[in-house]
Amino acid sequence: MKAEVLKGHLEGMLLAVLESGEQHGYAIVEELKSRSGGHITLPTGTVYPALHRLETAGLIAGRWSVHGGRRRRSYTLTRAGNRALSEQRSSWREFADVVSGVLGVEPA
């Protein structure tokens, strides 16, 4: 997966992963890897700042906990996060249709 194509789509995917329930950063990376069939392997330097942005924006809420001696920060979707997720979904649809149309590939 080429680098910059993620721009603007990453945060929606993070929200989508969190929709199934509370998860911590490291687990989100693993989950995203499996959901994408191995195509998306995010460096931690990408995902942690992104989570901080989402939390600052009020789309997710984080809390610290400890498991097996290791600290974790686990996140859940806020109500605003849920709204943002459905907006992301519909704008992704629109975007994908437009790009597919211009590129002349049948819309997936």
Place this chain on the structure above:
Amino acid sequence: MKAEVLKGHLEGMLLAVLESGEQHGYAIVEELKSRSGGHITLPTGTVYPALHRLETAGLIAGRWSVHGGRRRRSYTLTRAGNRALSEQRSSWREFADVVSGVLGVEPA
């Protein structure tokens, strides 16, 4: 259409527009607007630098001409540009499938 989502997809679309034949920058903007159903209206500060990048990369070839007293720079796809376009198409397909999968929207 939100801003940065274009990142990494713009150049492929420019190549796609040029696939139908030689066109100049201003006409490309209009063509893109119509092909996208009005969803993509590129500012000239976006498209001209992008065309310069594509030309520098050897994916398109430009030449000056004059029509009705106005100068134009018209571009055509090079062989490398054609290759790049089909690569863009297949990587777009892959990307779109992956994102749709993660977001949980049926692939268009």
Place this chain on the structure above:
DNA sequence: GTCTATACATAACGTCGCTACCTATCGGCA
């Protein structure tokens, strides 16, 4: 004892689309 997996973090960097602005010609309209 060293290595790998787990878990989080941040500084510096590069890319690239956008905003804002500039130059210039032509045709229409007042």
Place this chain on the structure above:
DNA sequence: TGCCGATAGGTAGCGACGTTATGTATAGAC
């Protein structure tokens, strides 16, 4: 005569954000 909108091209500076590189720390395996 003068202004405006469409046509046609250009650049400087900015900002957003994903990446690279690096650092900290614990647990378990070998």
